[in-house]
Amino acid sequence: MTQTAAAHIITADAIAMGDPEIIIMGRVEDGEGDRVISRFGHLYRDADILVGIQTLWDGSGRYSNGWRPVGDVTSVERGYWIVNVERV
Numbered sequence: 178m179t180q181t182a183a184a185h186i187i188t189a190d191a192i193a194m195g196d197p198e199i200i201i202m203g204r205v206e207d208g209e210g211d212r213v214i215s216r217f218g219h220l221y222r223d224a225d226i227l228v229g230i231q232t233l234w235d236g237s238g239r240y241s242n243g244w245r246p247v248g249d250v251t252s253v254e255r256g257y258w259i260v261n262v263e264r265v
Contacts, residue, residue, distance in 0.1 A: 215244075
């Protein structure tokens with residue numbers, strides 16, 4: 178079964194959300210509720226959000242961090258984006 182999760186992307190444009198990073202959150206087999214599965218640092222701004230997504234998946238079939246975006250990227254607020262991902 179493919180593991181699905183959500184990538185929370187914090188860009189350099191975020192206000193009071195800490196350093197820019199991508200946080201993968203999802204359910205783990207041995208527990209209840211969502212937990213942090215992986216974290217990746219980056220330096221992208223909102224204007225470069227697609228580059229941030231490419232950090233997860235480069236689009237050519239080579240998965241740089243083992244996650245593939247599925248669905249659209251949603252802007253939650255300035256500097257904070259979410260996209261569903263699946264482990265590959």
